Amino acid sequence: MKVLVIGSGAREHAIAYTLLKGASVEEVTVAPGNPGMELDGIRTLSLNPSNQAALIDFVRNNDYDWVFVGPEVPLIEGIVDALAAAGIKAFGPSKAAAQIEGSKDFAKRLMERHNIPTAAYRTFDDLRSATDYVNEHGAPIVVKADGLAAGKGVTVAMDVETALDALNDIFVDHRFGSAGARVVIEDYLEGQEFSLMSFVNGTEFWPMPISQDHKRAYDNDEGPNTGGMGAYSPVPQIGQDVVDEALETIVKPTVEAMASEGTPFVGILYAGLIATADGPKVIEFNARFGDPETEVILPRLHSDLGQAIQAMLDGEAPEFTWLEEGTTLGVVLAADGYPTNVLKGAKVPQFKTGTDSHVFYAGVKREGDDLVADSGRVLLVEVSADDIPSARKKVYEILDNADTAGMFYRHDIGAKALQA
Structure with missing residues (x-):
């Protein structure tokens, strides 16, 4: 089969890489992809994921069997609906179904109607009523921009001042644009x-x-x-x-x-x-x-x-077989300043990986023979090992022995599992 994957990040790199490992898929193109993916023989195509007409033309003209949609934005824009209307199979939710991510209020109302366990909440579309609620409720409390905010629209406020600052970011500074037209304020959950x-x-x-x-x-x-x-x-x-x-x-x-x-x-x-x-x-x-x-x-x-x-x-039952033993662990390498003030341009090192490790690229571009950081999250180094201590040792040996100047990573991924 020939498959088109829509997206450009490490997630789409992993999806394309996994598709190619199976015997059923012969060719994968990622649109727009990134140049790091090409190191794995994955074809990339400079097409905007929001350009539905161009994507449809490409699939039709190149005989792709189906499309896998990676990121949330094209899903919420209705790319699956557009592909279906053009007679093209796509794996992903419709625009209506994608609201479960596109609007936190939609998701909370759905859970409320069907008694699905979640934190108690209130939704507000103005600063004054949201502020009054926070002052009355107290902290800890969780403030969420209703729409898409690239994973950054959530504030877990352990004090009232932090919650009020978050509301100011959303309603006054419009930090999240239209995604912050409403906020969902939830009770804090422990666990x-x-x-x-x-x-x-x-x-x-x-x-x-x-x-x-x-x-x-x-x-x-x-x-x-x-x-x-x-x-x-x-x-x-x-x-x-x-x-x-x-x-x-x-x-x-x-x-x-x-x-x-x-x-x-x-x-x-x-x-x-x-x-x-x-x-x-x-x-x-x-x-x-x-x-x-x-x-x-x-x-x-x-x-x-x-x-x-x-x-x-095709409406048939799929077969999935998962590794039952061992641990997989991945650490993100991010550009300095991420997530608030990303500093681009750092040279990405060549990592020494083996059969039990892999690099999935995200925010990179090519400058001459080098890859350089071009976004907040640059790449992820993944390793497989017998257990969490072994996986942590292996991944940090890879990262610590590379020149990551201009970038940073956390040194405690998986630590919570060791404290259990």
Whole structure:
């Protein structure tokens, strides 16, 4: 098969790389991709993911079998609907179904209607009423821009002043643009967070192994929220009983709810969850693979990803076989200043990797013979090992022995698993 992957980050690199590992997919093009992907023999194409007409023409003119949509923005813009209208198969949710990520208020209302466990919340569209609520409620409290904010629109405020500053960022400084036209303010939940992603086809779903993302920019969970600074899988401190409960009380009723309300979900449903004393609860839903979780989950897949997606697109049951032993762990290398004031241009080193490690590239561009940092998150180094201590030792040997001047990374990815 020939497959077009839409997107440009390390997530799409991992998707394309995994598709090519299977026997069913012969050629993958990523639009627009990045030059780091080309090191793995992946073709890239300079097409804007929001240019639906150009993407449709390319697929038609080059006989691609189907399209995998990686990022949230084209999904929320309705690329899957446009492809379907053109007679092209695509794996991803419709514009209506992608609202589960596009609007936190939409997701919260859906969960409220169907008794899906999540934090109590209120939605506001003006500064005064939101401020009054925060002052009345007190802290800790969580403030979220309603729309897409590239993983940076969430403030976990441990004091009222921080929450009010977050509201000011959203309503006065318009830091998140139209994504901040409304805010969702939630009760703070205590517990270990984990990511549970599933392949979904209507009311049927096939869960992946769980992972844990590290959102804060710096060690010890300090600094601002980012799109993610690293991840690992599995998560030993989260028991299988918690995962089973999440599948039964969260994932299953969510996909059934969306189907019953006329917005059936097809694609990757990401459930960002927290294991509380009262059981697992939803922090957020995404309508696509998480990043950086994808880069540590897909290396655990032994079966043919392309074949499985083709089966789902044909209305058949897919087959997934996952690595049951060992650990996969990935650390993000980010440009200095990320996420608030990104400093581009640092030279990206050539990493010494082997059969049990890989580099997935994100924000890079080519200058002569070199790759240089061109965005906040530059790349992710992923390793596979017998256990978390071995994986941590291996990944930090790779990073610590490279010249990463002008960039930074966290040194404690996976540490929470060792404290369990």
